[in-house]
Amino acid sequence: xxxxxxxxxxxxxxxYDGLVAKNTLPLWPSLRAVLPYGRPARRTxxxxxxxxDVRPDLMRAGELTPIEKAxxxxxxxxxxxxxxxxxxATPTIYIGLQLIxxxxxxxxxxxxxxxxxFVVEGNxxxxxxxxxxxxMEKGDLILTPPGLWHEHGHEGQGPVVWLDALxxxxxxxxxxxxxxxxxxxxxxxxxxxxxGRFRQGxxxxxxxxxxxxTDYPLLRFPWKEVKQTLTALAxxxxxxxxxxxxxxxxxxxxxxxxxLGFSAVMLRPxxxxxxxxxxxxCVLHGVEGGGTAGIDGVTxxxxxxxxxxxPTHAEVTLANGSGTxxxxxxxxxxxxxxxxxxxxxxxx
Numbered sequence: 546x547x548x549x550x551x552x553x554x555x556x557x558x559x560x561y562d563g564l565v566a567k568n569t570l571p572l573w574p575s576l577r578a579v580l581p582y583g584r585p586a587r588r589t590x591x592x593x594x595x596x597x598d599v600r601p602d603l604m605r606a607g608e609l610t611p612i613e614k615a616x617x618x619x620x621x622x623x624x625x626x627x628x629x630x631x632x633x634a635t636p637t638i639y640i641g642l643q644l645i646x647x648x649x650x651x652x653x654x655x656x657x658x659x660x661x662x663f664v665v666e667g668n669x670x671x672x673x674x675x676x677x678x679x680x681m682e683k684g685d686l687i688l689t690p691p692g693l694w695h696e697h698g699h700e701g702q703g704p705v706v707w708l709d710a711l712x713x714x715x716x717x718x719x720x721x722x723x724x725x726x727x728x729x730x731x732x733x734x735x736x737x738x739x740x741g742r743f744r745q746g747x748x749x750x751x752x753x754x755x756x757x758x759t760d761y762p763l764l765r766f767p768w769k770e771v772k773q774t775l776t777a778l779a780x781x782x783x784x785x786x787x788x789x790x791x792x793x794x795x796x797x798x799x800x801x802x803x804x805l806g807f808s809a810v811m812l813r814p815x816x817x818x819x820x821x822x823x824x825x826x827c828v829l830h831g832v833e834g835g836g837t838a839g840i841d842g843v844t845x846x847x848x849x850x851x852x853x854x855x856p857t858h859a860e861v862t863l864a865n866g867s868g869t870x871x872x873x874x875x876x877x878x879x880x881x882x883x884x885x886x887x888x889x890x891x892x893x
Contacts, residue, residue, distance in 0.1 A: 588627055591853070612646070616652060635857075637715050638877055642665070646699060661709075661802070662685075663685070672687050673732060685766065694730055775790055779813060788813065789808060802881065817865070818862070818864075820862070827855045828852060828855065831851045831852075831872070835872060838863055840860070842860070
C-alpha cells in the first residue's frame with residue numbers, strides 16, 4: 546500500500562473551506578503525522594539542566610519573591626522541544642526545583658496531579674502529608690499523592706531545595722488539574738510512622754495481612770536506605786548488568802503511584818552500560834558522583850544534582866566517570882501510565 550497520502554492542496558478549496566466552516570477536517574492529509582510507521586514522532590529533546598547554572602536563579606528567587614507571593618517558589622525545567630510555555634520536561638512529566646528558606650511555610654493544599662519531592666540539598670526541611678510529618682534529608686523521596694493534604698516547612702538553617710516531579714502535563718491536558726487550599730494540618734501520627742511500619746522490604750506489620758490495603762502506606766523513602774540496598778544488590782549482580790531498584794508500595798509490591806514510576810540506579814566504578822530501549826519517557830537526576838549519558842546520539846556530562854530529560858523510545862548509554870567511586874542516579878518515568886494504557890514496550 547502506498548504511503549503517499551492525499552494532501553490538503555489536492556482538495557478543492559471550496560470543499561476544504563466547507564469542512565473548516567463546520568469545525569471538521571479531513572484525516573488523511575494528517576494521518577501520518579499522528580500515526581507514523583515504526584516509531585512515534587517526537588518533539589521532546591534530550592536536555593541537560595546543570596544544577597550549578599539553575600541554582601543561582603533559584604536563590605535569587607528567594608530574594609525577589611517572598612513565600613506568601615509564590616505559594617510554591619519553583620524554577621521549572623522546560624524542554625525546548627515541547628515549548629517553554631508548556632512547562633514540560635517530557636510530554637507527561639513536569640520537573641521543577643523548589644526552594645524553601647528557614648522559617649518559611651508553603652501552605653497546606655491538595656490537588657489532582659500526582660507529585661513527589663526528591664531532596665537535593667539542605668537540612669531542616671519537612672513535609673506534612675495526611676498528618677504525618679516527614680523529615681527531608683538529601684536524596685529522600687517524599688510522596689504527595691493526588692488528593693492528599695500536604696504542606697512544607699523549614700526548621701533548620703540555610704536553603705533547602707528539592708526536585709518536584711508531577712504528572713501535571715497529563716492532568717492539565719485532560720482539563721482535570723486544580724487544587725484546594727486548607728488550614729495547616731495537625732500532626733496526628735508519631736514520628737517515623739510509615740518508615741517504622743515498613744522498615745525492610747518483604748517484611749510488613751502482621752496485622753496488615755487481613756486488612757484492606759491502603760493506597761499509600763509509605764510516604765517517605767530515605768536515601769541512606771536506598772543507597773544501602775543498591776550497594777548490597779551490586780554485590781550479587783553480574784558485572785555486565787545494571788544495578789537498578791524500584792520504589793514500590795510495600796503492601797502490594799507494585800508502583801507506589803499510579804502514573805509515575807520512581808527508581809534508583811547505581812553505576813559501578815568505570816561501568817558503561819546501555820539501557821534497554823523503552824516506550825516510556827523519563828527524567829534522570831544525579832544524586833552522587835557523575836559521568837556521561839548518551840541519549841539518542843547526544844552526549845551529556847552530568848554531575849551531582851544535574852537533571853536530564855530522556856524522550857520516549859530513546860537509545861540511552863550511561864557511563865560512570867570515576868574508576869574508583871560509584872555513581873548514583875534517581876529516575877522518574879511514565880512507565881506505570883504506559884502499562885495501564887497497554888502500550889508499554891521494552892526493546893532489547
